[in-house]
Each structure stands twice: as C-alpha cells, then as structure tokens.
Amino acid sequence: MICRFLLNSFPRSNQRSSSRLNRWILLWSLVIAVVCLTSFVPTDAQAAPSPDTVKQLIQINDPSSVIDIEIQGSVVHLNGSVTEQASKERILQTIAALPDVTQVVDNIHLQPIAPLSLAPLQQDAEQFWDKALLYLPRLALGLSIFLLLFWLSHPLARLLISPLAWVTKSELIRLVMQRSISVLIILLGLYIFLRLAGLTQFAVAIISSTGVIGLILGFAFKDIAENFISSLLLSVQRPFKLGDVISVEGNLGVVKQVTARATTLVDYDGNHIQIPNATIYKNVIKNLTANPxxxxxxxxxxxxxxxxxxxxxxxxxxxxxxxxxxxxxxxxxxxxxxxxxxxxxxxxxxxxxxxxxxxxxxxxxxxxxxxxxxxxxxxxxxxARERIFPQGIQLVTNGHPQDETxxxxxxxxxxxxxxxxxxxxxxxNETSDDISSDTDDIRQQAAQSRDPESGANII
Known part of the structure; x- marks a missing residue:
C-alpha cells in the first residue's frame, strides 16, 4: 500500500523516470520493513561477559591459580587448578554473580601440595660453599690485614703523635689525638677487609656512616661535647694549673682536679665544688696565685x-x-x-x-x-647619734669641797x-701572731681527700 501510494503521487508523463523511481522506492520499503520486523522479534540471546573482567576476578580471589577461560555467549567454561577449595568456591560464586553470565562450567581441580624438599636449600648451600672457596684466599688476606692493623693501631698512633710533645704538654691533647688516629687505623683495616671480601659498597657505606653517626651523636650529646671541647681548650691555653687558687662565678678554691668533663675546686671550708669545663671556659677566671x-x-x-x-x-x-x-x-x-x-x-x-x-x-x-x-x-x-636626757644630767663627786674632780x-x-x-x-706579742697563708693547708686537705670522680688530670 505504501508503494502504491508513492506510485500514484507522481505524474505518468515520464515513464522511464517513474520506473527508476519505483525501483528506489521499492528498495527503501524493503529495508524499512526488515527493520520493523526485527525490532519486534523476541530473542533470548544475551551479551557475553568480558574475558578481562573474568581474569581480574579470578586473580583477586586466588592469585596463584592457573585457570583457562572459554566464553560461549553467556556460558563461561573454567579449566585449570587452584590451591584451596575455598578459593575455588569464591571464584565460582563471583563469576556466577555477573549479570551477563547464565551458566558456569566447572572444570577446576585442586593443586596437589608438593612435599617439603631440601633440594633448593642444598643447592644454595653448595653455591655458597663454592663462592666461599673462591673468596677464601682473599678473605684470609683481608682478615690478616685487619687483625694486624688492629694490633698495631695503638703503637702506630703513639709514634705518629710523638711530635706533639714539642708543641703542647697537655696529656688530654695527646690522648685524644692518639685515640682518634687509632680509630682511623682500625677503620682502614675494616675497609680493606670488606673490599677484599667483595663487599665494596658495604665498605663505602660503613665509612660514610661513620661521619653521620658522629654528627648525630654530636647533636644528641651537645652538653657533653661542649664540656669536652672546653677541656681541650683549657688544656691548650692553661689559664691555671693544679694547686692554683682561682675564683669562677663566685666559687673560690684551690684547683684539685681537671678532667674531660669538669674542674674540681676545694674551697676554704673544705668543700669539693665541681664546675663544668664549659662554664669555666665561658666565664671570667680570677687566678689568685698567678701573681704571689x-x-x-x-x-x-x-x-x-x-x-x-x-x-x-x-x-x-x-x-x-x-x-x-x-x-x-x-x-x-x-x-x-x-x-x-x-x-x-x-x-x-x-x-x-x-x-x-x-x-x-x-x-x-x-x-x-x-x-x-x-x-x-x-x-x-x-x-653621730642624738641622745636626749629629759631629767637632765646629775654630776657625782667624791663629796669633799676641796676635791672637785x-x-x-x-x-x-x-x-x-x-x-x-x-x-x-x-x-x-706582734711577732707571735699567726699570719701564715691558709692556701697550703687547703692544698694538703685536697691532696688527702678522695677524688670526687674517676678520671686522670688533664692539666
């Protein structure tokens, strides 16, 4: 009817043009009819699920599983193995819950648990032994050098600091320099040992971390480091010596002991006073015996x-x-x-x-x-004071008129x-007066008293 309507609507004067137009109209009418018919035809077919989605779900539930996926329409076939039964059930339930899946074909079996084997450990042990035999001469040489330098560190340090005796007489300076050089020699031996053992990066890390550790300890023990550096400066400058009478921050006494941390004074009451070296170095020092x-x-x-x-x-x-x-x-x-x-x-x-x-x-x-x-x-x-006598002053004599004194x-x-x-x-009695100095008595008391803290004098 649609075709007939379209044919009647055109004039019949031109027969050739109308026949060509009839063919085009007929073709488009067939296309429209097919589209209309397919839109009303019911179908049970559904879109197939995405394989990537199924693989991601399987990996989430069991990363160690080995499963092949085959999708036919809305049916998913699973072939492979998993490690646990619980993992298998989770995979089946998760895939079956997808909206595009109507059926899940289960061909999944559990993987057998392999018995514990010592073969890998044995293989690693054999490789380690082979490498040890290969590096054994170098290890022996490095260990020998390390032990030799460790044993020679103190004698070498004493030999290297011997010229300091011409520069300073401070025992603390010599002791600090000797220990520092000894530590450097030991670190050199450790570096050579690690280098020969094939641990070059580790050796470099140890040497680098030494400075970092020193910096950290310097911040952590700031006060202790400050007192120690002050003791070094006091040892070099020597503003006083043992037995001198000094006054620091109102504390007057005889210098008994100077250690790496504090200076001990014995005052004229016999008390021991410990003053941190940083306090002494940063304050005014009055030396009363520098000039007799x-x-x-x-x-x-x-x-x-x-x-x-x-x-x-x-x-x-x-x-x-x-x-x-x-x-x-x-x-x-x-x-x-x-x-x-x-x-x-x-x-x-x-x-x-x-x-x-x-x-x-x-x-x-x-x-x-x-x-x-x-x-x-x-x-x-x-x-001058003012004294008031309201009743006056009564003079008393001896009572005889001739004697008016x-x-x-x-x-x-x-x-x-x-x-x-x-x-x-x-x-x-002037010559018998005692005018002797009390300083010698205080020095004797300081020498006879016990040391308030351990440590040798540095001055």
Missing amino acids: RMRGHFVIGIGYDASIRKAQDIAMEIMSDHHGVLADPEPQVLIKNLGPSTINLQVYFWVNAETHSVPKVASILMRLLVRAYEANQISLPDD PLNTIQSTEHNSNKAQESLEDTH
Whole structure:
C-alpha cells in the first residue's frame, strides 16, 4: 500500500523516470520493513561477559591459580587448578554473580601440595660453599690485614703523635689525638677487609656512616661535647694549673682536679665544688696565685678633731715595721671619704700570698692601728647619734669641797692607762701572731681527700 501510494503521487508523463523511481522506492520499503520486523522479534540471546573482567576476578580471589577461560555467549567454561577449595568456591560464586553470565562450567581441580624438599636449600648451600672457596684466599688476606692493623693501631698512633710533645704538654691533647688516629687505623683495616671480601659498597657505606653517626651523636650529646671541647681548650691555653687558687662565678678554691668533663675546686671550708669545663671556659677566671703578691685593704675612721697627717704617719709607720707587709709595692694610707662623724682612711698594703694570709695581716694591722691611735689621743668616734636626757644630767663627786674632780675624769684616765698598757702588750706579742697563708693547708686537705670522680688530670 505504501508503494502504491508513492506510485500514484507522481505524474505518468515520464515513464522511464517513474520506473527508476519505483525501483528506489521499492528498495527503501524493503529495508524499512526488515527493520520493523526485527525490532519486534523476541530473542533470548544475551551479551557475553568480558574475558578481562573474568581474569581480574579470578586473580583477586586466588592469585596463584592457573585457570583457562572459554566464553560461549553467556556460558563461561573454567579449566585449570587452584590451591584451596575455598578459593575455588569464591571464584565460582563471583563469576556466577555477573549479570551477563547464565551458566558456569566447572572444570577446576585442586593443586596437589608438593612435599617439603631440601633440594633448593642444598643447592644454595653448595653455591655458597663454592663462592666461599673462591673468596677464601682473599678473605684470609683481608682478615690478616685487619687483625694486624688492629694490633698495631695503638703503637702506630703513639709514634705518629710523638711530635706533639714539642708543641703542647697537655696529656688530654695527646690522648685524644692518639685515640682518634687509632680509630682511623682500625677503620682502614675494616675497609680493606670488606673490599677484599667483595663487599665494596658495604665498605663505602660503613665509612660514610661513620661521619653521620658522629654528627648525630654530636647533636644528641651537645652538653657533653661542649664540656669536652672546653677541656681541650683549657688544656691548650692553661689559664691555671693544679694547686692554683682561682675564683669562677663566685666559687673560690684551690684547683684539685681537671678532667674531660669538669674542674674540681676545694674551697676554704673544705668543700669539693665541681664546675663544668664549659662554664669555666665561658666565664671570667680570677687566678689568685698567678701573681704571689696580693693587696689587702681596710677602712678606719678618725674624728674630725684629729690630725689627719699624724694619723697617716702612724699607719705608715706600723705597716712599715710589720714583717708581713711588703715594702715593694709600698703601703698607702689615703682619705676615702668624709663621713657624718669620721674621716674615713683607706689603708692599702701588699703581702706575699704564698707565705702570708691577707685577712690575717689585715686583722693584726687594724688592731695595732686602734691601739696606736688611742695612745696618741686620736679619737675613733662612732656614727653621730642624738641622745636626749629629759631629767637632765646629775654630776657625782667624791663629796669633799676641796676635791672637785669628777668621777668620769678619773675613769677616763684609768681607761687611757689601760689602753696604753694593752697597746704595749700588742706590740710585744706582734711577732707571735699567726699570719701564715691558709692556701697550703687547703692544698694538703685536697691532696688527702678522695677524688670526687674517676678520671686522670688533664692539666
């Protein structure tokens, strides 16, 4: 009907053109009819699953399986073997669950478990033995060189550092250099042994890791390394020696021991004080025995009614006559300041600290000066104070009109007489005063006491 409709719609004037057109119309009508018929024809055929998908699923469930895959439409044939029954069941269930699979043909069998065999181990052992026999001469040579260098490391190190004795006398410097050279010689022997054994890369790794390990240890033990380096610098510069009296950060004492970590002082109370070497090196060090001459000083105040020149001359005469005071440098008596009630004199004197004690000499000089000023009527007043007597002062006499001498005048005369007598006694006993230095006593106590920590002196 469609063809007839198309034929009637064209004019019949041109018979040839219409016949050609009829053939084209007929052809297209057949094509349209076939398409329409195929679209309504029911079919049970489904698309086949992808082989790659099936292979991926099998590998996921059992990577060690050996299975061949054959796909016919929606039917999947599996031929091969797996290691476990559980793996087989998982593979079948996973593939059967695919939407494009209608049937799974199971031709999978379990792989037999091979018995334990020592053949591979035996083969490896034989190969190792063959290689060992091949490298045995080189191993023996490398081991001999390593043991020889290990045995000769200390003598060689001592021989190599012998010129250091001309440069420094520090035992610590020589010890550190000797140990460092010994370690380098041992590492050289280890490198030669590994190189002859065929472990060149391992030898290079060991040598390289030595520096890395040293860097790591340096950061980890920063304080210890700082004290050790400070001990090296103290050993080289030698700002003090054993037995010297030094003062560091308010700690005064005799140097007893200097190790690679700390310096031990024995103070004048007999206490052991350990100070880290880094602290000593970074702070001010006062060495009191580097120069045996030490200056002592004290202040004494005289009244404003006294003669300043006379007081200075008396002090100079007393210090010049005392055997503990050095004549060179000469002592001095200077005016320090003017106080509320006294003129304060600063007395300077020098002593030999190796034989005399500065505090003892200062004590004796102050005692002699006080007695000399009292004998020469030079007043030593205290600070000015105001005293108020609301009821007045009652004078007491002896009760006889002819004798009007006050009692306080008599007592003052007797007091001055007693002071003069004490001054003569002080002058007479001056030679018996103990002015010896305490440093020797502290040194003896330090020598007799136990060491607070192990380790030899480095200075």
